[in-house]
Structures are given as C-alpha cells and as structure tokens.
Amino acid sequence: MPDTRNAIDVRNAVKRYGSFTALQSITLSIRDNEFFTLLGPSGCGKTTLLRMIAGFEDVTEGEIFLFGEEIENLPPHQRPVNTVFQNYALFPHMTIEENVMFGLEMRGSSRDAARKKACEMLELVQLTPFSARKPSQLSGGQQQRVALARALAPQPKVLLLDEPLSALDLKLRQAMRSELKSIQRETGITFTFVTHDQEEALTMSDRIAVMSAGRLQQLGEARDIYERPVNRFVADFIGETNLLDARLEAVDASVATCRLGNGLTLECDAIGNARPGADVHISIRPERMTLAAANGDPWRGTVKENIFVGTDVQTVVQLQGGIALTVRTQNSAAGVATILDPGTEVAITVEAGAARMLED
Amino acid sequence: MAGAAATGGSARSNTYASARNWLLLPSWAVLCIFVLAPVAMMLVYSFLTKEFRGGVIWEFTLAAYDQFFFDRGLFGDEPARIDWTYILIFWRSIWQAGLATLLALLIGFPTAYFIATRPARTRTVWVFLITIPYWVNLLIRTVSMKFLLRDQGPLNDFLLATGLIDDPIRIINTNAAVQIGLFYSYLPFMVLPIYASVERYNFALSEAAADLYASKWTTLRRIVIPSVRPGIIAGCILVFVPSLGAFLAPDLLGGAKNFMIGSLIEEQFKGNAGNWPFGAAASMILLTLVLVILMFLARQQARADREATP
DSSP states (O other): OOOTTEEEEEEEEEEEETTEEEEEEEEEEEETTOEEEEEOOTTSSHHHHHHHHHTSSOOSEEEEEETTEEOTTSOGGGSSEEEEOTTOOOOTTSOHHHHHHHHHHHTTOOHHHHHHHHHHHHHHTTOGGGTTSOGGGSOHHHHHHHHHHHHHTTOOSEEEEESTTTTSOHHHHHHHHHHHHHHHHHHOOEEEEEESOHHHHHHHOSEEEEEETTEEEEEEOHHHHHHSOSSHHHHHHSSOOEEEEEEEEEEETTEEEEEETTSOEEEEEOOTTOOTTOEEEEEEOGGGEEEEEOOSOSSEEEEEEEEEOSSEEEEEEEOTTSOEEEEEEESSHHHHHTOOOTTOEEEEEEOTTOEEEEOO | OHHHHHHHHHHHHHHHHHHHHHHHHHHHHHHIIIIIHHHHHHHHHTTEEEOTTSSEEEEEOOHHHHHHHEEOOTTSOSOOEEOHHHHHHHHHHHHHHHHHHHHHHHHHHHHHHHHHTSOHHHHHHHHHHHHGGGGSOHHHHHHHHHHHHSTTSHHHHHHHHHTSOSSOOOOTTSHHHHHHHHHHHHHHHHHHHHHHHHHHSOTHHHHHHHHTTOOHHHHIIIIIHHHTHHHHHHHHHHHHHHHHHOOHHIIIIITTTSOOHHHHHHHHTSTTTOOHHHHHHHHHHHHHHHHHHHHHHHHHHHHHHHHHOO
C-alpha cells in the first residue's frame, strides 16, 4: 500500500512505444508540499513521466498513486492535477480571465465564483490589468504567468510544469525562477517541474530526480546530488567536473585510495562494493582545487590556458601522463594572484573530500 | 553619401510601385473579362425588354423584376399582387442549399477531423481519396447518382437484400434525392477547408482543456470548434453558394416538382421559350442574396480573425 502522505507515488512505471522503451521501471515518490524536479537531457523520459502523471500517456506497466489513490487508469479530466504546458497552450479565442476561469467552470463553479477566483489568481501573478486581453496580446513572460494562474486556479493537488521557462529569455527566466519558487511556497501546492537546465533545477528544487535514458539515475536534494553524484552521468550532467580514470588500490574502513593513470594517488570516500584492483572513476569539481607556485609536490603540471568566464577564471593544467585538469579560481584579488601564465609550472591542491569515487 | 543612398532607395521603391501596376494587369484583365463584364451584361439585360424567340430588344423596362415579384393577371391589367411563385422557388432553394450545407457540415467535420489527426504520411492519401470523384464530370456523376437511387437501383437492391425494407423506397424525384445529390456534389468543399484548419490546430489546446477537467465533448464545443471556425465558415460558403445555384442535381434527381433557382434561370436561356431579361433579373436577385450572406459571414470571419490575432 502506498504512503498516503506522498503527493505522487510512481511504482515500477514502464512506458513502451512499440519496441522502444521510453521509461524503464521508474519508482519514485514526490512528497506533499515540495518543489520536485525531474531533470535530464532531452529524450531521457522526464516529459513522458510527467505526461503519464497528467494522464496524456498510457502507463504500459506499473502504477501511479495520488495521495494513495490509484490514478493511472483515469482520463486526464478526472485527475485533480493541472499542467503548465511548455508552450503555454492558452486558449487563443478566450480572454486572459476566461482562460483562468475555464478550469474552475469545468469543476462546476458558478461564473461569479470562478471570476472571483480568477481575479485572485491574476493578482497572484500580477496580471490583473491584462484580464480582458487575448493571449496573443501578451508577451511570452506574461503568457507564461497566465498559464501558471490558469493551472493553479482549480487548486490542483499537484501542479505539473513541463519546461515552462524554456521559451523565455535569460533575464526573464531567472526572474521567473524565484517567482515560481515563492508562488509554490505561498500556495503550498506540490510542484513537479520538468527541465533539462541543471541550474534551474539546482536553484529551485527541494529535491531533484536526475534521469537519463529512461532510467532514474539519482534522487536527492540539490546539494546532495552536486556533492555526492552516484555515477559518471550525474557527476558530468550536474555542473562541471573533471572525470578521471583510476584504479582502486586499497580500501581502509571508509577511505579508498585510488591511483590515476600517471601514478598519482588520491583518497576519497569508499562507496559501493568495489574491490581493490577494480577500475573506477574520480570526479573532482574545478572549484574544489587551488593553484600555487610549483614546489616539490607530485601534483603539479603546466598551465595550458586561462579562460576568463566573468566570475571565475578557468585554468587548464596539463599533468604528466596526458591528464588535463580544469581548475576554477574565483575572480577576486586573492584568487587572481594565484593565476599563472601559460607555460609555467604550477602545483595543484585538491581539497580534502573533494575527490569523489564513482563506480560507473 | 548617406543622402545619395537614401535617394537611391526611394527611387527603387518607386520602380517597384510602377512595376507592380504593370504586373497586376493580367489579373485585372482576367477579372474584367470573366467576372465584371458578364455581371455588368446581366445587369443591363435584366432591364431590357424581352424578345419572344430569345434575345432582347434594347428598350429599358422594369418588366423582368415586376414579373418576378408581382402578379398582374393574365393580360397584365389587374392590380398588382405579390406573386409568391418565384419567391417560393427562391425560398425553397435557400432551404435546400442550407440543408445540404448542414448535412455536409455534419458529415464533413468529422471526416476532416479524422483525416487531420492521421499520421502525416497517410493524410495525403485520405485527401487524395476525397478528391478522386472530381476527376469525373459533375453531370456524369449526377446521372450515376440517379441510377444508384432508382427504385430498382443498387441502393434499393441492397436495402431489400439486407431485409431493412420490404418494398423499394422512393428516393428519386424527391427532396431527399436533391439533398443527397447536392451533398455528394459539394462535400469535398466542406472537408478540405475544415481539414486545413484542423491541421493547423494546436492539439496541445485539447490537452490543456482535458487537463482543466473538460470532457471530450466540452473540449470539442468550447475549444476545437471555435479554433477552427474560419475553416467551418469557408466550408459552409463553398457548399452553400454553389448549392443555391445548382441545377444539375435538382433537374436530374428532383424531377419537375423540386424546381430550384438554378433550373429556373437555366430555362430562361434555353431554346426559343426563354426570357432573357427575366433570367438576368433572377440572376441579379440571386447574386444580391449571395452577396448579402457572404458579407454577413465575412464580417463574422473578420471578427474571429481579430480575436485570434490582434
């Protein structure tokens, strides 16, 4: 029996199109009141999963529960969840107010009650002066907020958002992030958000499910996923990282010693059940290493290039054995002082706990 | 330098403007020769005096219009009474054409919707199938329809064989036959514009409606139909207007009792018994009627367009 406190429970959900499997047995729970994000590259199945929750796609196998109630066989108009569509899908022949009223009327509200509620919703998204306009008379950002108001108006148990910010320009997208987050807090409605933008996911979500190739790769809080990725895909997809091939030398209690191809060794937390001698991967975030003038340390190399990226400077350092590492240095007085010209020898310090061992 | 460039630019746009007038000349010529001239000719003829063996005498008179609306007795010396004969024929034609349009819409809309929702590759096949009958002349198709609907025709044979009826039903020479004929003749004109609209329809809107608790029927009524209204209006015009003036289907399938405007006008120009001014007057009245209906629909369409794009 599923936990009735969970907003959504997906149990072994499989989606096949003919012989193609879009989702391979997904099991996950979305808690009540949380901002939950399905994150992954295009084609990973995140939108398919969202559409299965909304009811637009059949579930080939498995179950979906909404607060403990099985819903995977209900048609979309009988599921108390609402969707904010990627291209908004506002009704072009209706005014903004009529758009927002639509769901309320369909649920049996009187016109007056619907109008009153629509008014509140338009206030929430700051579009009150536009209520009599048609969608085509609004900018993309405004249309986006109408779509949000329309989906929120019937007070769904869960709000589904299908890449709602992808059609907006950068500035607007960043503004909408905090607005979405605050609306979520204000309304207390569970948000399930689909995106391929890891920055969006990291900044807004309470928890993130990283998906790839129809599989759930990792589920956790933003910090957890960034700091402790479980595999190469997650480490690479979320943020930037240096991925190195290594061999597990020894495991002592919780500390694993790994040897890189060029003979250098690193200590990291032991995870999984890899035995000494196994091939593993190491992920080191560029901002978790620092540069210094060359000394006798074995962790040294030659600066290949410095790339200025505004807030940081990325330095590519060539180590022996064909290994290149990218190090990020903050663009501050103290940071800039450590940056050396290409061709010079530098020493690299890897922060304690920065190296993460990955099995696959 | 900048000034010279600006002058050059405006000189070029002038060149385009004069070229445009020349390039439009062929279309203006076609319009004048094939549309405006015949209509003007009809307008003039409708005010002329009839010649008894067809043709006209160049003498101005309102006799043709008078004959259409008023009855002044056999010798034309009685006080004028409104003559309902021709008005009734018009009324019956409008009724018939309206009914045929409605029938075409009821069958055409689901057909168009069905085609537009097929995968892109099979869509063209369906559209092709819809247009195939148009490779055969309308007269031949209407005659074939007559054969199909006969008392001993394939339709009755089929119905008898299935046991649905015990005696052949009389279809030919009834209003129903005219309906079937008109419906069959003009159905593609309903299907194709609606198909074009539905194909452009954003089906995410239907999903959004379902997401907002609308049933399939409500979605169709409140979202789909308003969105494809331009196609529906275009289809209705394209079926209604030719149905109104049709004479093949009423003549061949409706028999003598189901006279329509088209047949009435056609007879005025046939052989020696005709009355050219009267035929021209009836044509002008029909044209006026159609224009009024079209203007009304065009206004509706303009309103719908304004709503879709500001």
